[in-house]
Amino acid sequence: xxxxxxxxIGERIAQYRKLRHLTQRELAARAHVSYSMLTKVEQGAKPAxxxxxxxxxxxxxxxxxxxxxxxxxxELRQDELDVLIQPxxxxxxxxxxxxxxxxxxxxxxxxxxxxxxxxxxxxxTRIKDAARLLPALMAEATxxxxxxxxxxxxxxxxxxxxxxxxxxxxxxxxxxxxxxLDRMAWxxxxxxxxxxxxxxxxxxSLVYLRSGQYDIGKRLVGVGMGTLAQADPxxxxxxxxxxxxxxxxxxxxxxxxxxxxxxHLSEAARIAEVTGEAxxxxxxxxxxxxxxxxxxxxxxxxxxxxxxxxxxxxFEVSAQWPASRAAAHSAEVARAQLWIGRTEASLRSLQRAxxxxxxxxxxxxxxxxxxxxxxxxxxxxxxxxxxxAHWVGI
Numbered sequence: 001x002x003x004x005x006x007x008x009i010g011e012r013i014a015q016y017r018k019l020r021h022l023t024q025r026e027l028a029a030r031a032h033v034s035y036s037m038l039t040k041v042e043q044g045a046k047p048a049x050x051x052x053x054x055x056x057x058x059x060x061x062x063x064x065x066x067x068x069x070x071x072x073x074x075e076l077r078q079d080e081l082d083v084l085i086q087p088x089x090x091x092x093x094x095x096x097x098x099x100x101x102x103x104x105x106x107x108x109x110x111x112x113x114x115x116x117x118x119x120x121x122x123x124x125t126r127i128k129d130a131a132r133l134l135p136a137l138m139a140e141a142t143x144x145x146x147x148x149x150x151x152x153x154x155x156x157x158x159x160x161x162x163x164x165x166x167x168x169x170x171x172x173x174x175x176x177x178x179x180x181l182d183r184m185a186w187x188x189x190x191x192x193x194x195x196x197x198x199x200x201x202x203x204x205s206l207v208y209l210r211s212g213q214y215d216i217g218k219r220l221v222g223v224g225m226g227t228l229a230q231a232d233p234x235x236x237x238x239x240x241x242x243x244x245x246x247x248x249x250x251x252x253x254x255x256x257x258x259x260x261x262x263x264h265l266s267e268a269a270r271i272a273e274v275t276g277e278a279x280x281x282x283x284x285x286x287x288x289x290x291x292x293x294x295x296x297x298x299x300x301x302x303x304x305x306x307x308x309x310x311x312x313x314x315f316e317v318s319a320q321w322p323a324s325r326a327a328a329h330s331a332e333v334a335r336a337q338l339w340i341g342r343t344e345a346s347l348r349s350l351q352r353a354x355x356x357x358x359x360x361x362x363x364x365x366x367x368x369x370x371x372x373x374x375x376x377x378x379x380x381x382x383x384x385x386x387x388x389a390h391w392v393g394i
Contacts, residue, residue, distance in 0.1 A: 008372040008394075009053060009365070010042040012067050016060045017042075031059035044376045047335050047369035051254045051301055054212020063174070064211055068365040070172030075362060075393050081128055081171060087135035088164055089176060094139060095183050099147035105140050108153050115141070115159040119283045122166045123322035125357035131167050134160065145187070154191035158184050158200075162283075165203060170360050178207060198228040198240045199282050205247050214255040221248045235274075239281040242271035246286075246294045253298035261298045265291060285325045289317060293329045296336075305336040312336075327357035328364070335370050343377050346370065347385055354388070368392045 017027050024042065028035040033052050040046040048056075048067075057064045065071075076082040094100070105111070114137050121130040141157040164180035181204050188196040201224030208217035224244050231237045245268040252260035269291045277287035284290075292315045299308035312333045317326045334349035350370060353361045361367045371389050378385060 008044045009048045009067050009069070009369055010044045010372075012069065013038075013048070013056055013060075014042045016062055016066070020060055027056065027059060031055040044372050047338060047366065047373045049301070049303075049335070050210065050366070051212070053365075054210070054254070058212055065172065065174050068172070070174070070363075070365065072172060072363055072393060076171065079128065079359070079362070081131065081359075084128070084131040085168070085171070085173060085176070088131065088138075088167065091135040091138040091142075092161070092164060092176070092179050092183055094142050095186060097142075099143045100139060103139055103143045105144040105147065108144055108148070108150065108156060111137070111141050111144060111156045112152065112159075115156050115163070118163045119159065119166075122163060122170075123279075123283060123285075123324050125324045125327065125360045127167060127170055127359045130163060134163055134167065138164070145190070149190070151191050151193065154187050155193055155196060158187035158191060158193070158196050161187060162199075162203070171363055172365075174207075174210075181207070194227050194231040195236055195240050195282070198224045198231070198244065199284070200224075201227060202240070202244050202247050202284075205244075205251065209247070209251055209254065212254070214251050217251045218248065218255075221251065235278065236281055238271050238275050239278045239284060239286045242268045242275065243284045243286045243290075245271070246290060249294055249298050250301065253301040256302075258302055261302075265295055265298065268294070279320075279322060283322075285322050289315070289321055290325070293317070293325070293332075296329065297332050300332055300336045303339075305339040308336040309333065309340060309342070323356045324360055327353040327361055330356065331361060331364060331367050331370070335366055338370055338373050338377070343374055347374055347382075347388070350374075350388060351384065354391070362392060368394070 024038055025035055028038045033055055037052065041048045041052060053064050053067050057067055073082060118130050118134060118137065138160040141160050145153040145157045161180050161184040165177050165184065168176035168180060181200060184200045185197065188200055201220050205217040205220040208220065221244050225241065228237055228241050245264045249261045249264035252264060272286065272288045272291050275287060277289060279285045279287065296308050296312045299311055317329060330349045330353035334346045334353065337346035337349060350367060353367065371392050372394055374385055375389055375394065
């Protein structure tokens with residue numbers, strides 16, 4: 001059943017606020033957000049930014065997923081994605097059981113190709129296909145790593161854990177994404193691969209970015225940089241370092257450090273000039289395009305929405321760029337456009353995001369919030385908006 005429009009993030013904030021016996025002004029003061037913004041968010045008139053969600057969650061002593069409503073179980077059941085989570089959960093728990101005698105593993109080269117294919121499916125936003133294939137591959141890679149341990153075998157296993165992180169994050173299972181990252185660290189240590197370990201710290205910093213624990217996120221970026229310093233100089237290492245700078249830029253922007261965000265973006269841009277577009281290097285999509293996309297995102301995180309929209313208009317995302325990343329960028333632009341009153345442009349950006357990555361965008365809190373804001377802002381909703389609202393469960 002579609003949810004009622006009252007079940008947006010703002011409504012959940014209001015419910016928890018009342019449980020804590022706080023007025024809007026008291027909550028705004030505790031969360032260090034503006035009173036006018038909080039009232040608009042609670043009314044559903046404006047989409048709640050990730051920074052506001054995280055700040056309010058901390059002030060209310062709840063998790064961000066309590067406010068976003070993730071995972072969206074009704075929609076997951078409709079898409080038959082909920083039944084794919086338990087096998088992933090079980091496969092993640094096999095890590096230390098050794099080789100399974102009932103699993104005949106393929107050569108490590110074939111397993112590597114299979115793991116790379118799953119990474120590609122995620123970037124193509126074929127989440128359901130990847131989730132269906134992942135548990136068996138994870139079990140097979142686990143057996144191979146234990147039965148015939150090698151650096152390559154452990155790297156393949158780490159890659160399957162990375163895919164588990166990607167899937168569970170996109171579907172809103174925050175508990176499982178943390179488990180997947182712990183398993184990835186375990187495998188990376190056995191592979192003696194500092195680049196994989198550094199990438200893992202980047203992904204881990206994003207977990208803390210989403211929860212609003214920016215200081216810890218920054219510390220993780222620092223640990224990741226130190227880990228990568230142990231790797232031999234290479235384009236692969238440069239890509240990982242550049243991506244860590246992009247993560248650091250987002251953490252700085254969310255915590256109100258605009259100058260620091262600009263500094264990290266500048267360093268990432270310098271590295272991107274050397275690496276060029278490196279979309280398949282650890283599937284980080286690093287390069288000049290990703291730097292430009294993060295520039296838009298950091299401006300939006302600082303509530304500089306007009307500048308964010310203007311920056312987005314200065315470049316085109318190539319059709320060769322991963323659909324998952326292009327869709328997330330379109331959703332970010334849609335949110336900024338709504339905040340400055342460009343509702344028709346915002347709807348077009350949301351439609352673009354949906355076209356690029358329907359499975360991913362259906363479960364994206366920012367998309368849902370922006371749709372709710374558009375519905376609130378429009379006195380009469382066009383068919384395209386009505387369809388979009390029903391699609392995300394509003």
